[in-house]
Amino acid sequence: MACSNLESMSSPHETVSAPIFSPTTKRRTGRITRRQAAALAGASPHRLDLPGAYAGGSGELDLHRWTKGEREVVLDIGFGSAQPVLELARLHPEQVVVAIDVHTPGVGDLLASIDELGMDNVCVAQADVREVLALLPMASITGVRTFYPDPWPKSRHVRRRLVATAFANELADKVRVGGWWHLATDWLPYADYMRAQIDASSRWQGGPIDRPAWRPVTRYERNAQVAERGSTDLWFVRSGP
Numbered sequence: 001m002a003c004s005n006l007e008s009m010s011s012p013h014e015t016v017s018a019p020i021f022s023p024t025t026k027r028r029t030g031r032i033t034r035r036q037a038a039a040l041a042g043a044s045p046h047r048l049d050l051p052g053a054y055a056g057g058s059g060e061l062d063l064h065r066w067t068k069g070e071r072e073v074v075l076d077i078g079f080g081s082a083q084p085v086l087e088l089a090r091l092h093p094e095q096v097v098v099a100i101d102v103h104t105p106g107v108g109d110l111l112a113s114i115d116e117l118g119m120d121n122v123c124v125a126q127a128d129v130r131e132v133l134a135l136l137p138m139a140s141i142t143g144v145r146t147f148y149p150d151p152w153p154k155s156r157h158v159r160r161r162l163v164a165t166a167f168a169n170e171l172a173d174k175v176r177v178g179g180w181w182h183l184a185t186d187w188l189p190y191a192d193y194m195r196a197q198i199d200a201s202s203r204w205q206g207g208p209i210d211r212p213a214w215r216p217v218t219r220y221e222r223n224a225q226v227a228e229r230g231s232t233d234l235w236f237v238r239s240g241p
């Protein structure tokens with residue numbers, strides 16, 4: 001994975017004007033267990049199947065199917081593995097988590113776990129987050145989690161970074177004013193980079209926070225802990241307009 005490759009590091013403040021759609025965000029396969037394969041092959045009601053998810057021709061995802069007009073919607077972008085998503089969903093029954101990733105085994109694992117645990121406030125999209133964003137109604141999201149996004153440390157790969165000003169603006173369209181965006185990374189230059197990129201959008205305000213005790217340790221954070229790398233948490237609030 002890109003995360004483990006910290007050679008030829010780029011400057012934290014290196015910016016790009018127009019991030020390109022990364023070829024690496026195509027569906028990522030990998031070794032799949034029988035349990036994951038069965039979940040992927042089944043017709044789970046918790047799967048956000050993008051082409052079939054349009055509401056009555058409006059061109060928008062039908063979030064009401066999950067929220068029933070009562071629950072808030074939170075995006076978990078690049079969730080990677082099931083456990084942290086499930087832990088936070090259990091902690092917040094008032095939220096519906098839309099968990100998004102391109103990684104097939106992770107998607108299969110989460111779908112299987114949701115069914116096994118009978119959870120009703122998590123749905124899963126195997127897609128590039130930009131595909132999902134394009135289908136979300138304006139100001140429909142209350143919160144966003146982006147834990148340990150791929151830092152793409154090599155200079156020539158900087159354009160592949162997900163967290164960039166253009167992305168922050170795209171996300172801002174879909175998050176209501178007062179909503180939040182929680183990010184974490186184990187690479188300080190990327191924390192600085194993400195902060196600078198989000199600050200450059202006039203629609204978010206925030207910065208580093210202490211690591212909240214309630215944030216579950218994700219797989220990538222565990223790897224970082226083993227390698228004795230600390231983490232930085234960032235918290236931004238959607239400010240108007």
Ligand SMILES: C[S@@+](CC[C@H](N)C(=O)[O-])C[C@H]1O[C@@H](n2cnc3c(N)ncnc32)[C@H](O)[C@@H]1O
Nearest residue numbers: 025078079080101102128129147148218219220
């Ligand atoms: C470094 S891993 C972090 C996983 C997890 N959040 C953690 O902390 O263990 C980054 C994850 O983001 C996913 N990802 C990268 N780009 C993405 C995109 N454009 N849309 C959706 N998922 C993406 C990858 O497949 C991968 O699972």
